[in-house]
Ligand SMILES: NC(=O)C1=CN([C@@H]2O[C@H](COP(=O)(O)OP(=O)(O)OC[C@H]3O[C@@H](n4cnc5c(N)ncnc54)[C@H](OP(=O)(O)O)[C@@H]3O)[C@@H](O)[C@H]2O)C=CC1
């Protein structure tokens with residue numbers, strides 16, 4: 445029996461039963477009702493509590509884990525990472541991995557117990573062991589991008605709801621499989637594009653949707669640049685102790701280990717990610733998609749633009765250091781994605797002015813005039829769904845079984861624009877895209893790039 449099953453004390457000192465087991469037990473004794481009223485069990489009693497597992501205890505887990513721990517109706521019961529624990533993640537002083545994450549969870553809950561002790565969070569090296577647990581309701585997938593689809597599909601098959609970090613997918617095919625899995629198994633999926641839960645972003649999108657900048661002409665996804673990584677002659681390094689490198693690679697091709705391949709920098713190698721186009725670009729493009737109201741579609745044309753810079757030959761990194769592509773939606777609206785320091789953001793331009801959100805100015809919408817910036821949106825105008833906390837919104841969706849603020853289809857369309865732009869930049873030609881069929885028109889080479897061969901048993 446696992447430590448988790450033995451450990452039946454909650455942070456508040458109650459006997460722990462998973463939500464499913466509690467409901468099963470309750471219904472076994474009395475045939476009805478199947479829903480246990482909160483007046484009987486209390487607001488955060490086991491029947492209302494959502495057992496969450498964190499899969500991927502690296503850089504972003506430092507945000508996602510505390511955010512989930514703060515939610516009173518969630519309990520983190522498991523963490524998983526191929527790395528037992530080591531330092532040197534995003535910064536040299538970061539000590540991350542499954543054991544530090546487990547300690548963080550246990551310490552957090554221990555503080556809430558009378559005894560000051562808690563050992564109820566289990567640590568796993570293989571996410572399939574997490575998914576096999578009957579008492580896990582939801583998983584947070586905070587893995588490198590090449591794992592998002594596989595982990596999501598398997599989580600859905602195992603009946604788990606999923607918070608999947610952005611960019612939702614690595615390829616168009618992956619995203620399609622994720623949609624199928626979520627819908628087939630009736631799961632909730634929240635894409636980790638948390639700017640949809642930001643009030644300034646929502647305000648900017650509402651200004652656009654309500655015509656404050658006139659007719660929309662152009663949308664710009666502003667992204668960061670990146671470096672070239674270790675230079676020519678970089679050498680394979682020994683795999684650190686306690687790190688399952690083969691599992692880290694998973695579906696990706698075999699490759700010599702180097703610390704700059706893993707730990708945050710995977711973003712800048714094509715095998716695992718799409719560079720800044722899918723990194724900060726996933727956020728910026730998602731804001732554009734929301735502002736334009738195009739969550740179920742995408743542009744019809746993609747083309748590379750001048751100024752793209754690739755890492756010089758022999759460097760470890762292979763994604764664009766500076767990016768630039770344009771696209772066009774069927775209604776004629778232009779989309780541009782370009783590297784522009786210092787930070788990422790989204791700008792929408794129309795016949796009457798422009799609005800902009802910048803990660804460096806999270807306090808307010810920037811606009812071409814005060815009239816636009818201060819304009820009041822009337823009660824009878826378009827109001828977008830309100831989420832003020834992306835994790836809260838996910839948990840609320842799990843309970844209501846209604847889609848969250850960034851469901852799988854929206855995450856897919858945003859990631860698709862990033863992937864298609866990357867393909868246009870690589871092929872250096874104008875590509876026609878059919879957003880209904882999700883194929884390039886008359887371009888076999890480009891269509892081949894919509895999916896990747898996966899290694900070994902890792903297939904979806
Ligand atoms: N929404 C947001 O604002 C942000 C989102 N993200 C997203 O989060 C995801 C993770 O990024 P980040 O945390 O920066 O990357 P990291 O490399 O720091 O973290 C990923 C973690 O997953 C581990 N891992 C890799 N493969 C597996 C596996 N098969 N099973 C279990 N653990 C595994 C890694 O192990 P090891 O440590 O040994 O490499 C690492 O600890 C990305 O998709 C990224 O885009 C990231 C930052 C911000």
Ligand SMILES: O=C1CO[C@H](CO)[C@@H](O)[C@@H]1O
Pocket residue numbers: 723724727
């Ligand atoms: O999503 C993200 C948010 O911004 C970071 C940079 O500031 C990124 O690196 C990260 O992946």
